[in-house]
Amino acid sequence: MKKAADHTKPKRYGMVIDLDKCTGCGACMVACFAENNIPFKKDESEKLLSITWMRVYKLSNKKKYPDTDICYLPRPCMHCEGHEGHSPCVSVCPATVTDYSTETGIVSQIYTRCFGCRYCMAACPYHARYFNWWDPVWPKGMEKMLSPDVSVRMRGVVEKCSFCYHRYQRAKDKAYVEGRTDVEEEEYQTACTQACPARAITFGDLNNPKHKVYELKQDPHAFRLLERLGTNPKVYYVSSREWVRKSGDNYLKHEEPGHIATKH
């Protein structure tokens, strides 16, 4: 498998999310639930126990009318690269359950190997990792609607956004059958990207100049969440509003975003 991958240039799949376009409709969250067999409970009012691989946060500039402004921020797993693949969660997992792929830049999770120590959850500052506090219970008949490409998770293990990795596998299979070695941009798109009615989410290979994300990430208004921590995430956000960009990281009173040197 390694040898086959050597033929192609390493990829760094990532996202660019235009926060000025996001309406907070939540279609990305719903699409993610359906695509990835995400379990849910009858009562989902306690959000700290809800599994939402893609979660839309509501940000506010905390100003009074007429200056009040809000912003919706979709937050998938950031698939942090850290320093040479030393992402916060990958380095701490004691059983090598989670891995940073140098071929795709995707942080994976082997559910059947996870024994539920939750150290990775403690390590993730984005709260992108979720624990299965219960076994999944599907409404009657719904188990027939589950995606056969994504394994359902059992109680006691951690799960998170995989950038719909099964779609990448499917696209690779298709390319192989057609005698190609590479996957085209449109052949591998995440469910949330395709579901977004405002087209706020763009997905692709950040290393590939032919992919839209390559250019979008270089927007002067592009930023990443908590860059100063050195997590080196692969999800970029774009917003023309300064307060939104400033909400992406922590700053001391005298500091201005954009003037802080980050490690990556």
Added chain:
Amino acid sequence: MFPGFFEWIWDGGHMLFMGGLWYALGIIGLGLTYCIFKAAIETAQGDGEGHGHGDEHH
């Protein structure tokens, strides 16, 4: 845990970690084996009251 297992990589971290681990396990194992064998031999030799009790103990 053992070389040859799935995903085993012989890097510096592994050598240090596993070296320390097997060194400690080796000492514990050898020490215990020594005690048990010596006790078995002494028992077989009937050296029941050969040494004072409580002097060097504790």
Added chain:
Amino acid sequence: MDSALIPKGVQRCSLGKFTLLIAVVGAVLLWGVYAMLLCWIKGLNQTNMNDYYGFALWIWADLAVIALGGGAFFTGFLKYIVGKDELKNIINYAVLIGFICYSSALLILAIDIGQPLRGWFIFWHANVHSMLTEVAFCLSCYFAVLTIEYIPLILENRQLNKVPFFHHLAHNMHGIMAVFAATGAFLSFFHQGSLGGVSGVLFGRPFGYREGVFVWPWTFFLFTWSAAAYGPSFTLMCTKILEKASGKQLVKDNVVDLLAKISGWMILTYIIAKIADTLYWALVTAPARGHTLMDFYSNNPVYGIWILVLEIVLGGIIPAIILVVPGTRRNGYLRMTAIILGVIGVSVNRWVMVLQVMAVPVMPFDFWAMYYPSWQEVATTILPVAYGIILIALSYRYLPIFPQEPELNPVD
């Protein structure tokens, strides 16, 4: 009725009274076992942990008992390696407490993991770069060492010691105990440190993250140091509790004084290092990530700056001074106050390094998450305490734990 099992030259309460004690504590133990079974059968939804609190009361309890159980390795190190021979009069009890603490820690870990039947994956699929892997390996190995240190004590029971093989085995194990003690000190250095590293390496969590040397953050060394400093204090506290419970002096004053003095100096040096670490973190590490010190201690209902004062001043500086100054150390009341403050101090440190790390929001638009444990978590945390009391009671009754007891309490 059980007098044949009780060590020679000492007096114990009646079997009826003893049984009553065991029954009362045993009831608490069963309550804990019931909660433990609930967690195993129904899962971790029995707890109040959530996706913001992946680590909570149990991990705190784990870190705290391992720090407090540090008395075993450090007293062993002082007795067998440094050569402080007087400590032979308290080493058995230190080993017993260490054994209880470490077995409890392993039990709590077995309850804490989401898939207990896969617990062995941590050994099988070991990621040697994870602090938790090092903790698991060293903890298990050191528990084996503690068991080896505890076995000869059991074999010294009056009846068991009549069996020639057991008698020889106990003698031989005592003979090479220095080797085991040295191995224990080596393992303890690493697992105590790795427990400190658990939060220290979390570069995504500015409250816990620390710089360091090579792969080890400063918390690695601080945790080892604090366990060696406060562990002996906990041993002394447990000795005092047992002396109160039995109504007898069990260890001579000079031994208590020596261990208290060593603990005091260790706490003093530790707290200086801890203050230096806190200053560097508050002035350099956290600001480099956009945080001020007060970001971590404000805008929430619980974690105020008082917790830092409690940990460093009340739980560090004050006990260190009391235990280092001979006049105050020799005052029994002040000594015990210092020891209790120290035990609280190290427990608060472990709480902060687990729970507060989880509570502090990192994303600017996130919030402080608060947590209180469920009864199942409380019961399973009390379970090891009940188990510890029972094991101490049984060991004290039937094993020669305190060599000075017959001399201090002659039987007519």
